Amino acid sequence: MAHSRRHRRGRGQAEHGVAVRVPQRALDRCRLRHLLDAVGAVSADLDTRTVLQRIVEAATDLVAARYGALGVLSESGEVVDLITVGVDDPRACAAMGLPQGHGLLHTMVDEQQPLRVADVAADPRAAGFPSGHPVMGTLLGVPLIVRGTVYGDLYVADKLDGRPFDDDDDGLLTALACTAGVILENARLYERLKRAAEHFQHRMLPVLPDLSPLSAAARYEPASELPKLGGDWYDAVVLPDGAVCVVVGDVTGHDIEAALVMGQIRSMLRAIVLDRGGPPGLIVSRLDRALTMFAESPTATLVLGRIERGRGGGGESTFSWSNAGHLPPLLVGADRSTRYLAPARHGIPVGIDASVSRYSHERVLPPGSTLLLFTDGLVERRDQDIDTGLADLAEQAARLATAPLEELCDSVLGRSSQARGDDVALLALRTPAGDGPAR
Secondary structure, eight states: OHHHHHHHHHHHHHHHHHHHHHHHHHHHHHHHHHHHHHGGGGGOOOOOOHHHHHHHHHHHTTEEEEEEEEEEEEETTTTEEEEEOOOOOOHHHHOOOSOOOSHHHHHHHHHSSEEEOOOTTTOOOOOOOOOOOOOHHHHHHHHETTTEEEEEEEEEEETTTTOOOOOHHHHHHHHHHHHHHHHHHHHEEEEEEHHEEEEEEHSOOOOOOOOTTTTEEEEEEOSSSOOOOOOOEEEEEEETTOOOOEEEESSSSSSSSHHHHHHHHHHHHHHHHHHHHOHHHHHEEEHHGGGSSSSSOOOEEEEEEEEEEEEEESSSSEEEEEESSSSEEEEOTTSSSEEOOOOSOOOOOTTTTTOOOOOOOOEEEEOOOEEEOOOOGOOTTBOOOOHHHHHHHHHHHHHTSSSSSSHHHHHHHTTTTOOSSSSSEEEEEEEEOSSSSSO
């Protein structure tokens, strides 16, 4: 009996012990779930600030804190953003502004060490709290450091149960801080890559020469998302006989290879045009044959044209062109009339079959008319038919028929600036208005 009682008592102690541990395990599982949710947000299709907001929310939940915040530093070390939890009034947040780089938070970032304060008010480093800032008793903070660079700080204040922060809280906050640091590092690298790619692309495109008596303007805009490199280009050159050769094209692909091929094709076209000349269809045929020198012939769509001033002096010009699988140019009259120059004999892209015949077409450009050559990123959207995009472009261009070309280019690019899935090259040319100067 005694043995039995001891056995039963032992089981009772064991059962009691299990009963004590179950809530702790449940708490651990809850914390782990919050931590995994926060880390999982990194791979979701969310913007950087939304992910950081979730990390701050997870931090306050995991350590059961009343307040939480994440400060983001610029490359020069200034606080450029502050994401908070626990201060619900947006007017109060706006009034407090961003931390000014002194006090406890500055100490944590400057020393690049975690910070745990049991009594904020009594700490001699506590300074600079703005008017309206919540009164905080305890504080736990961790700098966001990746490979020796500080990207910000993550901190929480005042546990809901009134207890001080402990080592477990420190470990959880450090794990989230590591995740947030990597996010900010990636965001900074992404921005640097975007700037470098855009700079590279713009350096590969020409500065338009003086095309008088034509006036001209050009734009290149990259896609909304990386890669910011593509094969779209424009070019214009004055020929020895006084005519102007213009081209807008799009090499297949959206990467560094496409950008490099674009540069090669643009240079080849210039050489062919200046050395041999001839009607546009013949020039495109020569380019087709030249592309066979590549081990794998690149492909591209393009419109290549030649603009000659009318010999009669009436202000009219003649536009002859060849289209190799590209969207047709848009002709906008000074009277706001619009017409896409899309003849029936439409050529295939270059680089596919050099034996295919190329055609030249011709159109009179009335005085003061505007010719737009562009790539498909200007009119193509995932959620609409391309004919809708073409119609919208014609409608807007008609309203801007007599506006300065710079304004026209900015306006038609602005209409499609959000979530652009492809890069855009745009070349606008205007013939002189009668005997007056071109605008």
